[in-house]
Amino acid sequence: MPTATLEELVRAQDVGALRGWLGETGTLDIAEELARLPPAEKAVPFRLLDRNRALAVFEALDPTHQQQVLEGLRDEMVRGLVEDMDPDDRARLLDELPAKVARRLLNGISPAERAMTAVLLGYPEESAGRIMSPEFVNLRASMTAADALAKVRRLAPQAETIYTLPVTDDQRHLVGILSLRDLVVSPPSARVADIMTTDVLSAHVTDDQEDAARRIAEGDVLALPVLDGEDRLVGVITVDDAVEVLEEEASEDQIRLGASEPLDRPYLDMGVWRLARKRAVWLLILVVAATLTVNVLQAFEATLDQVVTLALFIPLLIGAGGNSGSQAATTVIRAMAVGEVRFADLPLIIWREARVGLLLGLMLAGAGFVPVTLLFDLDIALIVALTLVTICAWATFAGSMLPLLARRVGIDPAVISAPLITTLVDASGLVIYLLIARAVLGI
Amino acid sequence: MPTATLEELVRAQDVGALRGWLGETGTLDIAEELARLPPAEKAVPFRLLDRNRALAVFEALDPTHQQQVLEGLRDEMVRGLVEDMDPDDRARLLDELPAKVARRLLNGISPAERAMTAVLLGYPEESAGRIMSPEFVNLRASMTAADALAKVRRLAPQAETIYTLPVTDDQRHLVGILSLRDLVVSPPSARVADIMTTDVLSAHVTDDQEDAARRIAEGDVLALPVLDGEDRLVGVITVDDAVEVLEEEASEDQIRLGASEPLDRPYLDMGVWRLARKRAVWLLILVVAATLTVNVLQAFEATLDQVVTLALFIPLLIGAGGNSGSQAATTVIRAMAVGEVRFADLPLIIWREARVGLLLGLMLAGAGFVPVTLLFDLDIALIVALTLVTICAWATFAGSMLPLLARRVGIDPAVISAPLITTLVDASGLVIYLLIARAVLGI
Numbered sequence: 001m002p003t004a005t006l007e008e009l010v011r012a013q014d015v016g017a018l019r020g021w022l023g024e025t026g027t028l029d030i031a032e033e034l035a036r037l038p039p040a041e042k043a044v045p046f047r048l049l050d051r052n053r054a055l056a057v058f059e060a061l062d063p064t065h066q067q068q069v070l071e072g073l074r075d076e077m078v079r080g081l082v083e084d085m086d087p088d089d090r091a092r093l094l095d096e097l098p099a100k101v102a103r104r105l106l107n108g109i110s111p112a113e114r115a116m117t118a119v120l121l122g123y124p125e126e127s128a129g130r131i132m133s134p135e136f137v138n139l140r141a142s143m144t145a146a147d148a149l150a151k152v153r154r155l156a157p158q159a160e161t162i163y164t165l166p167v168t169d170d171q172r173h174l175v176g177i178l179s180l181r182d183l184v185v186s187p188p189s190a191r192v193a194d195i196m197t198t199d200v201l202s203a204h205v206t207d208d209q210e211d212a213a214r215r216i217a218e219g220d221v222l223a224l225p226v227l228d229g230e231d232r233l234v235g236v237i238t239v240d241d242a243v244e245v246l247e248e249e250a251s252e253d254q255i256r257l258g259a260s261e262p263l264d265r266p267y268l269d270m271g272v273w274r275l276a277r278k279r280a281v282w283l284l285i286l287v288v289a290a291t292l293t294v295n296v297l298q299a300f301e302a303t304l305d306q307v308v309t310l311a312l313f314i315p316l317l318i319g320a321g322g323n324s325g326s327q328a329a330t331t332v333i334r335a336m337a338v339g340e341v342r343f344a345d346l347p348l349i350i351w352r353e354a355r356v357g358l359l360l361g362l363m364l365a366g367a368g369f370v371p372v373t374l375l376f377d378l379d380i381a382l383i384v385a386l387t388l389v390t391i392c393a394w395a396t397f398a399g400s401m402l403p404l405l406a407r408r409v410g411i412d413p414a415v416i417s418a419p420l421i422t423t424l425v426d427a428s429g430l431v432i433y434l435l436i437a438r439a440v441l442g443i
Numbered sequence: 444m445p446t447a448t449l450e451e452l453v454r455a456q457d458v459g460a461l462r463g464w465l466g467e468t469g470t471l472d473i474a475e476e477l478a479r480l481p482p483a484e485k486a487v488p489f490r491l492l493d494r495n496r497a498l499a500v501f502e503a504l505d506p507t508h509q510q511q512v513l514e515g516l517r518d519e520m521v522r523g524l525v526e527d528m529d530p531d532d533r534a535r536l537l538d539e540l541p542a543k544v545a546r547r548l549l550n551g552i553s554p555a556e557r558a559m560t561a562v563l564l565g566y567p568e569e570s571a572g573r574i575m576s577p578e579f580v581n582l583r584a585s586m587t588a589a590d591a592l593a594k595v596r597r598l599a600p601q602a603e604t605i606y607t608l609p610v611t612d613d614q615r616h617l618v619g620i621l622s623l624r625d626l627v628v629s630p631p632s633a634r635v636a637d638i639m640t641t642d643v644l645s646a647h648v649t650d651d652q653e654d655a656a657r658r659i660a661e662g663d664v665l666a667l668p669v670l671d672g673e674d675r676l677v678g679v680i681t682v683d684d685a686v687e688v689l690e691e692e693a694s695e696d697q698i699r700l701g702a703s704e705p706l707d708r709p710y711l712d713m714g715v716w717r718l719a720r721k722r723a724v725w726l727l728i729l730v731v732a733a734t735l736t737v738n739v740l741q742a743f744e745a746t747l748d749q750v751v752t753l754a755l756f757i758p759l760l761i762g763a764g765g766n767s768g769s770q771a772a773t774t775v776i777r778a779m780a781v782g783e784v785r786f787a788d789l790p791l792i793i794w795r796e797a798r799v800g801l802l803l804g805l806m807l808a809g810a811g812f813v814p815v816t817l818l819f820d821l822d823i824a825l826i827v828a829l830t831l832v833t834i835c836a837w838a839t840f841a842g843s844m845l846p847l848l849a850r851r852v853g854i855d856p857a858v859i860s861a862p863l864i865t866t867l868v869d870a871s872g873l874v875i876y877l878l879i880a881r882a883v884l885g886i
Contacts, residue, residue, distance in 0.1 A: 060661065149627070152627065163623070163624070180606070180623060180624075184605075218503065219470075222606075239665070239682050243660045243685070246686070246689065247660060254697055258700070258769045258770050259861075260774055263774070268788070268791075273802075275795070276802040280803060283766055283807065284807065286766050287811070291759065293759055297755040301751060301752075308747055308748045308751065309744075311751075313737060315740070315757060315869045315873065316730065316737055318758055320726070320730050320733070324722070326860075326861060327701050327703040327862075329701065330701025340709050340710050341710055348711075356719045359716075360723060363719075368730070392726075418700075418769060418860075418861035418862060419762075419770075419861060422862075426762060427758075
């Protein structure tokens with residue numbers, strides 16, 4: 001391992017050392033280090049790579065970083081890179097570029113490549129059509145294995161994958177799939193119709209890309225055929241693109257669960273203003289919702305004034321509610337994301353989670369009763385214990401139900417974040433607390 | 444689409460309708476419906492599937508559900524299924540079974556299959572060795588393409604994958620990779636040495652399985668060679684296993700971020716007691732940590748008694764702190780999980796996030812100042828505004844720093860959950876609030 005970092009080598013403008021480093025570093029590691037260079041310097045090491053490696057490194061970069069590299073390269077190198085990309089990756093990059101730059105790039109490449117990319121860009125964002133490749137090798141059921149292998153050999157250089165070979169009829173309808181594996185082990189005279197699989201997973205161009213990606217993951221397949229509105233084969237989605245989609249969706253869900261908008265570029269490339277903007281809307285909504293707690297406490301101000309000790313337990317009690325609600329919500333949201341739970345399970349889930357919440361509340365109440373009695377008095381201990389049981393059961397119930405209801409009305413369940421649950425439970429928890437306090441204290 | 448559900452058909456014991464349903468339903472959908480049957484009934488539809496489909500459906504099930512199916516099958520069918528599984532999937536299933544059942548199953552299969560599974564079970568849990576397959580086809584650099592293709596054809600039936608062909612020397616050291624794609628397009632007389640790639644990603648048996656899986660995802664490869672302590676090739680990890688690992692890790696992270704322990708089986712198979720146990724520990728820790736808020740408020744009891752209005756804003760202010768802290772933490776945790784951010788970036792991240800927090804605090808303070816002045820008075824408005832600015836800056840700073848520190852001391856950063864941040868910020872936020880109140884009110 002060389003000791004100098006890429007950044008130091010670029011700063012030192014030591015072309016020899018830079019060539020050495022690039023020679024002994026894998027493409028993935030080059031991409032990772034390149035991502036960390038200042039935007040203006042990203043193109044420097046790039047110019048020293050040969051065409052094949054340059055493409056491999058370029059494809060491993062995020063669209064944001066690809067754009068920064070392109071800005072520093074001469075036009076002919078840009079054209080070469082963009083021409084060599086797979087049409088689906090190119091569509092993704094062009095999406096991120098300013099319209100003027102995208103148009104200039106598209107004009108620089110061959111008409112055939114341009115046409116394919118333009119088709120992909122015509123499908124809705126986040127759809128299966130956007131991430132499919134139109135470059136596949138399709139077979140006919142009447143071919144022999146020898147014919148099929150000859151066609152595969154001929155078309156391999158242009159195809160995104162040759163491991164999954166869709167078999168179509170005269171109307172381009174999908175009738176089966178032949179894997180290259182089954183093809184190479186079959187005798188040359190075998191007919192495609194006899195060696196193909198007809199139990200085939202597929203997607204439609206307008207399907208959500210996450211659904212298509214999850215079908216690839218669950219079906220353990222390397223590629224998924226994509227059909228248009230008339231069920232004609234128009235492309236395939238490969239497993240590498242599916243992995244990328246699933247990772248992106250996991251990132252988005254996770255960041256939404258933290259009550260922030262998903263980032264549209266890598267974290268370190270987000271400026272301070274951009275980061276703040278991603279969080280500002282939710283933070284403001286939550287604070288506005290939290291003004292309800294001020295109203296609730298105002299309504300009970302006389303009670304608080306009479307027994308100021310009650311104020312001491314406010315953060316602890318609403319915290320316990322928020323936490324048990326967040327636990328339930330995140331668990332249910334993930335179970336929904338991986339398809340284990342559906343809306344029809346709502347009654348079952350409510351029945352389970354209400355009991356879980358009750359159990360957790362009883363546990364917390366049991367743990368707290370004696371200490372609170374000793375440090376304060378029996379009345380306060382009773383109030384705190386009763387509140388913990390009620391608040392945990394209520395919060396767990398609400399936390400498990402809200403994600404399912406959100407999905408039902410067409411909202412991403414991941415929007416039901418821990419902070420949102422906490423805020424919603426805060427006001428209702430205070431009402432529960434202070435009503436119990438009044439009843440126990442007889443005021 | 445048949446209108447009756449699998450559950451209804453099984454209840455009705457209508458074998459004809461059941462066969463019909465199984466015939467027109469894809470393996471993935473069968474697995475999904477099977478997962479939802481009561482444990483005792485899972486084997487019923489299974490016995491009606493032919494051997495190949497039964498294996499496909501079985502492999503699409505979770506180990507928990509596989510176990511339930513096995514319990515309902517006759518011994519010879521169990522043996523057949525387990526014998527046909529890939530060694531890595533089998534190791535995963537055996538791991539979940541009670542030791543006695545696992546031993547009986549292992550004894551039922553052929554010595555060769557048994558030996559392979561035993562080797563995998565010898566590697567540490569969550570290691571790359573556990574998820575690799577020892578059934579690969581390796582080539583020699585001196586072979587011709589024709590020799591290589593002949594070997595691939597001969598060994599394909601036993602191999603987990605033939606799309607990635609590792610090339611090894613006499614000591615079984617990895618010298619390159621040949622893809623089946625490059626092999627089939629090469630002239631028969633070409634030498635493997637000349638058509639293989641030497642820029643090869645690999646993993647070691649003891650590497651963390653998530654690292655290995657992420658290498659597959661980032662490198663856009665279909666399989667990753669795995670080496671032992673002496674750098675000899677011992678297996679390959681395929682992309683389908685990598686996808687499964689990444690999905691599992693995303694689930695674990697997400698559920699940890701909700702302050703719960705990850706589930707060890709599908710959600711609907713977790714009993715109420717088990718679910719409660721997964722959450723109880725964290726909930727208790729957080730409540731104990733929250734007792735600090737009681738102490739803080741006790742220390743300021745005189746201030747609260749004097750101006751009871753201050754109590755009204757407690758939930759809102761600590762809520763705003765907890766929310767901005769959670770936003771920062773989840774964003775940084777995800778950036779770490781996907782490798783965008785390292786510990787060395789700590790100063791940079793602190794500098795960025797402190798400014799983001801300050802901006803957000805100023806925004807909230809600005810939005811709240813006039814309404815609070817009108818509804819309460821200028822002093823209260825000033826206190827609330829100053830607290831919002833300070834608390835948001837502080838919480839964002841703490842939320843962004845803690846995940847990096849956790850990783851540094853060897854703790855999974857996903858443990859820094861939104862509820863944990865909220866609880867930590869609560870006590871310090873109260874101190875900030877009441878000190879500001881005292882200063883402004885001069886008490």
